[in-house]
Amino acid sequence: MSLSNATPNVSSSPQPAVETDALIIGAGPAGLFQAFQLGLQGIHAHLIDALPHVGGQCSQLYAHKPIYDVPGIPVCTGLELVQLLEKQIEPMNVPRHLGQQVQTLQAMEDGRWQVSSSAGAVFHARTVFVAAGVGAFVPKALKVAGVELLTAGQLHYHPLQLDMAAGHNVLVYGGDEEAVNAAISCAATAAKTQLMHRRDSFNAEPAQLAQLQQLRESGAIEVLIGQITDIQQESGQLNAVQWMDGEGNEQPLAIKQLLIFQGISPKLGPVTDWGLALERKQLLVDPATLATSAQGIYAIGDIVSYPGKKRLILCAFHEATMAAFAAAEYLQGSKPLLEYTTTSARLHAILGVAH
Ligand SMILES: Cc1cc2nc3c(=O)[nH]c(=O)nc-3n(C[C@H](O)[C@H](O)[C@H](O)COP(=O)(O)OP(=O)(O)OC[C@H]3O[C@@H](n4cnc5c(N)ncnc54)[C@H](O)[C@@H]3O)c2cc1C
Numbered sequence: 001m002s003l004s005n006a007t008p009n010v011s012s013s014p015q016p017a018v019e020t021d022a023l024i025i026g027a028g029p030a031g032l033f034q035a036f037q038l039g040l041q042g043i044h045a046h047l048i049d050a051l052p053h054v055g056g057q058c059s060q061l062y063a064h065k066p067i068y069d070v071p072g073i074p075v076c077t078g079l080e081l082v083q084l085l086e087k088q089i090e091p092m093n094v095p096r097h098l099g100q101q102v103q104t105l106q107a108m109e110d111g112r113w114q115v116s117s118s119a120g121a122v123f124h125a126r127t128v129f130v131a132a133g134v135g136a137f138v139p140k141a142l143k144v145a146g147v148e149l150l151t152a153g154q155l156h157y158h159p160l161q162l163d164m165a166a167g168h169n170v171l172v173y174g175g176d177e178e179a180v181n182a183a184i185s186c187a188a189t190a191a192k193t194q195l196m197h198r199r200d201s202f203n204a205e206p207a208q209l210a211q212l213q214q215l216r217e218s219g220a221i222e223v224l225i226g227q228i229t230d231i232q233q234e235s236g237q238l239n240a241v242q243w244m245d246g247e248g249n250e251q252p253l254a255i256k257q258l259l260i261f262q263g264i265s266p267k268l269g270p271v272t273d274w275g276l277a278l279e280r281k282q283l284l285v286d287p288a289t290l291a292t293s294a295q296g297i298y299a300i301g302d303i304v305s306y307p308g309k310k311r312l313i314l315c316a317f318h319e320a321t322m323a324a325f326a327a328a329e330y331l332q333g334s335k336p337l338l339e340y341t342t343t344s345a346r347l348h349a350i351l352g353v354a355h
Contacts, residue, residue: 028056030301037324039092146231174261
């Protein structure tokens with residue numbers, strides 16, 4: 001799956017709406033723990049994220065760096081925390097809708113919320129939990145004239161699978177680990193693999209750099225030092241890119257597949273357009289319930305603002321718990337009981353453990 005294509009990944013035939021009691025926007029640590037807390041309340045939730053994987057900042061920005069302030073875990077990496085959270089929500093069987101950005105959130109006549117994504121998915125949710133952190137992680141776009149004219153399937157941002165390279169002239173554009181790995185993989189199946197970066201220096205593990213060097217020497221990968229300046233297309237079909245080398249010389253390069261690795265960065269994007277009360281681009285919530293200004297919509301984690309808010313994982317976990325209790329009361333019409341996971345038969349049944 002490509003993280004994103006040249007055009008939004010909109011399905012040609014409308015998909016039936018997913019009906020759910022709860023939809024969580026954002027699968028960072030806050031969203032993952034929200035799914036757990038809702039599960040304990042007997043509320044089944046769906047998770048949606050712009051990234052093709054869960055974990056938010058923990059997996060995208062500091063997967064291999066240590067965290068020392070999660071209660072009960074003296075030290076773990078970002079990725080290890082995400083793996084533990086995933087393990088914890090296994091009993092909840094939470095469907096994940098990944099690689100798609102939530103674009104619209106609109107009130108329905110019956111009090112539910114209609115949410116639509118860049119992949120054409122539509123959700124009808126009784127409650128919505130905005131756990132959007134610092135924004136949707138989306139790839140940095142190639143800002144070159146003509147890109148917008150390309151039809152789908154030729155321009156790929158951070159693709160996870162490289163089947164499209166087989167038998168084609170492929171240009172991998174970028175200098176990080178993902179770009180190097182993609183070029184190495186493409187070299188095995190593509191008719192021709194070229195790797196273009198601004199300078200002859202790549203940021204990858206020593207083993208990958210050694211492999212890249214070997215493939216350069218054998219001619220399986222050609223490294224080009226420069227940048228793309230223009231796209232040459234005909235009726236939406238990519239024929240070539242125009243590129244400029246270090247000396248400022250421009251020339252065309254015939255290719256059929258263009259793989260862009262310019263990095264992924266968070267964009268607050270549509271969250272601020274949904275009509276929810278904001279304070280300095282953060283969602284204003286009641287700290288007792290994490291309710292936003294709209295009934296049935298809660299917000300937790302880095303996206304929220306209330307007096308004393310701290311952008312810490314520990315605080316997001318607390319907020320997820322408070323929001324789950326508030327949502328349970330809203331959905332069920334009565335205050336939920338406080339039960340302990342240690343002793344409650346009901347919670348043990350949800351968690352699938354022996355009582
Ligand atoms: C380098 C670094 C180190 C850190 N170290 C610590 C630490 O040691 N301890 C600590 O407590 N905190 C730490 N933090 C902060 C911590 O990572 C954040 O507080 C935490 O990630 C917030 O979780 P979240 O789920 O609210 O948001 P995020 O982790 O940002 O996740 C939000 C998710 O929502 C998705 N999203 C947003 N908008 C949309 C949309 N419209 N459609 C679909 N998906 C969307 C994003 O793609 C993202 O995956 C650190 C942060 C950084 C950058």
